[in-house]
Amino acid sequence: MPRFSANISMMFDEHRFLERFAAARDAGFEAVEFMFPYAYPVASLRQAVQDSGLSISVFNLPPGDWERGERGLACDPGRGTEFRASVDTAIRYAEATGAKRLHVMAGNRGKISFGVARSTFLENLRFAADRLGEAGLEMTIEPINQRDMPGYFLSSTELAADILAELDSTNAGLQFDVYHHQIMHGDVLHSLERHMPLIRHIQIAGVPDRHEPDEGELNYPRVFQKIDALGYDGWVGCEYRPRAGTTAGLGWMGD
Template sequence: MPQFSANLSMMFHEHPFLERFDAARHAGFEAVEFMFPYAYPVAALGQAVEDSGHAISIFNLPAGDWERGERGFACIPGRETDFRASVETAVRYAEAAGAKRLHALSGTMGNISPGAARATYVENLRFAADRLGESGLELTIEPINSRDMPGYFLSSTELAADILAELDLANVGLQFDIYHHQIMHGDILKSLERFMPMIRHMQIAGVPDRNEPDTGELDYDRVFKEIDVLGYKGWVGLEYRPRAGTVEGLAWMNDQ
């Protein structure tokens, strides 16, 4: 059975963010992840992690103004300075929290050509990988489905694999979210087998509504068995929206 990491940006909303660490510990989680910690002081985040004793499986680099629709800027020509500053910010938070892995959102293309977006994205990823490597950190890229995030540059797992092959960097890998991949591509079991060598982090949710994994079209019991068979030893992030209460919604874990 995989090791699960609670996503505190989507779960435990019964508590203020910095109190969710303790709530997740009481619920039995040894690891947590989250989207963005940057609304909180570095020291406050570090203290919350220290007090809870959690491993931090992953979090995102700053993505710009989320409320105004920004979803990262790694693929956007002219935003290279912003991207480099975001890397430095994320490294400070990672060091305070003891995190070992960060994810860089690609951003949406708008009127940018796919070729220009890709060239900018690859250049920025090389910079980020080099800087993160200095601090002993890994970088991931994650395909995100175009239904939830229209216009997002990295919406295809095939494209992500192609970019990873082009980069060929030891500390850069794939963040494989089964929810996003199922919506865009399907064929989860064969896809896990194919992409497992490049996967550094995984995430799950029920498809299509992004609730607990005991709902929707996927047989997660079979998926979990395949993950074990393929030898994946990393964390599997629970990046879903609980249907009701977070703790009440964890009943599916007790059935595993």
């Protein structure tokens, strides 16, 4: 079985956020990930991670105004200064928590032409890859499905692969979310095999309802076998919304 990381932005929400680190550890996880840590002081995050003894598998750069629907800044040509500042902010949190990987959200395209959004995204990724590389960090990009996040620029795994090929950076790779990929493309097993050289982080959830991976249209035991067979030894992030209590829903990990 792969090594699982709990996404504590979705899981363990029976607890306050800073208490979720210890809750995940007590449930048997050795790593966690989360969406955004920026509402919490750096020192508080550092202490929570140190007290839990957990590794941090990944978290996102600041997304802009999430409450107003922003989903990242990197494809918007009018937000370059803000994007660059967000990279430095994320680095501070990574250094405090010991995280080694950060996800750059592309953002919504809106009225921006595809060509401008793509070239802007690539330009910002070059900056981020260089800056994160200097800090000893790895960068990922993740295709997100259009049902959950309508208008998000990067929704195609093939587009992500093309951008990474053009970027040609040794510290940049693909964040392959099985849930998002299944909704947009299907053919998960072949896609994992095809894109494994690019993959730096994997995430999972049941399809279509984004609950535990023991229900829905995907045969996750077979997916896990494929991940192992391909030699992937990184974390697999459990980015799902528990049907009921988090701990009560963890039985699938022992199957």
